[in-house]
Amino acid sequence: MRVLLAYQPPYDWAAMLGFLSARAITGMETVVNGVYSRSIGLNGVHGTISIKPAGADALEVTLDFPDPTAVPEIVARLRRMFDLDADLPSIHRHLATDPLMARLMAERPGLRVPGAWDGLELAIRAVLGQQITVVAAIKLAGKLVAHYGAPLRSPLSGLTHVFPEAGVLAAADLARLGLPKSRGRTLSGVAQALLDDPLLFEPGREGGVARLLALHGIGDWTAQYIALRQLRDMDGFPSGDVGLINALAALEGGPVTARELLQRAQVWRPFRGYAAQVLWTSLSRVD
Template sequence: MRLAYQPPYDWAAMLEFLSARAISGLESVEAGVYRRSIRLAGQQGWISVAPGAGDWLDVEVDFPDPAVLPEIEWRLRRMFDLDAQPERINATLARDPLMAQLVAARPGLRLPGTWDGLELAMRAVLGQQITVVAAIRLAGKLVAQYGQPLQTPHAAITHVFPTAEVLAAADLATLGMPRARGRTLSGVAQALLDDPQLFAPKAGLKESVARLVALPGIGDWTAHYIAMRQLREADAFASGDIGLINALAALEGGPVSARQLLARAEAWRPLRAYAAQHLWASLGRRD
């Protein structure tokens, strides 16, 4: 399968982002190739994604039901932000002098998405108030204990992400996290069972965030992070994110508060999510 995109495309930056967040047993990044297990319609398989010789990504799919190939393609296009229009995005952000510098440095930077809404929500909740490394370690424990084993030709891909049914019934605090966070994880899984459209795009960013913060344990940062990567809301912006605050402070040479960052971000509408990705990239990390 070939998935075309409009250049430029910063595959190295995308791979760096995914590699830093690769969950043990679920996904891997090796020799410039991203691989992961997938589940659709109750069946399991795996995919492999690598840059093609032209303006496309080469995708290998191993899945028992070819009827779901269009769904796989749709998810991958969102995950790798293949329908973005770099020229329009860059021109809009470059109206701000600071963003003009960042865009010039990384003109092909994309906004990484995700394969699955529940998985992304679990990642976001696990990442509350701890480092990316610590969150991914917990996610690996979750996959190993509650995920379904999967046989693949790749030693690093051994499990499929747990289902909402399993996570809703589990005592996830036993994985080594605050009990309240474990309840939030199970609560999000139950909310998805109650509303299968929980992670589907809404009418707009305001409605998307409002639906998410209504869930116990989901605050503004988590809601905007989910809106950015799963709901593909281009103007989502987690103003309280310490990485964004530190990036702006470093770039502008002075202390910055969350309130000041939010005010500064008005100049980046309606593409604040892409601005956030540039800020994270400026620090050499993407939280």
């Protein structure tokens, strides 16, 4: 099945694809010739999606999923994942009051905030990424998917597994993956928290960050990252993120502390998440 997802231009597909490619989990995601493909699971049913640009105002999704009644939910998730409903003109007008943001957005006017297919998956990625590099975190995620993910039969090369379900991860000894025991407990605890509260990662729900901070092993960086990419809180802002601090320091030519970054970000509210994406993207130009 093919589905077109319309959006209001501009859209920086190259930036979105670069973000996804750098974080693609082996066995679950591929990026080939400008097309992003991945396995998906919904209500215990498994399938795949492939997505690419279709002209200047839409993305084309090729969907292989055995339950046609799930299509509306799949489309809604993909619209959030690829940030297709963002009102970029309004966001840009607000952020452009900061000359630095105005300059960076003019260079990349179609930047969106990448979302996530699934809340548990994004939370597990975020916990795995605590205090290690993106490359190291993705390797660990690949191990997790290979050990605990459901096998998938797909004609798409490279897609062999679906991300593990909450019940599997809650019962697993994830320290077997070579993680510190405390990190393994956090991962299993996040999965158990979702079983206890199925709306834990529901986008737009009140009090989402507070619920995340109440979980063992979830600090402000992790909670804010999940809030931005899964809860779709456009003011989510992981102020202690090393990438954000380094980006601002490089752009402004001097050292920056996490506290100074947080103070600077006040003018970007309520769209600090978009400002963060602009800063993260700038790293490829200032490194």
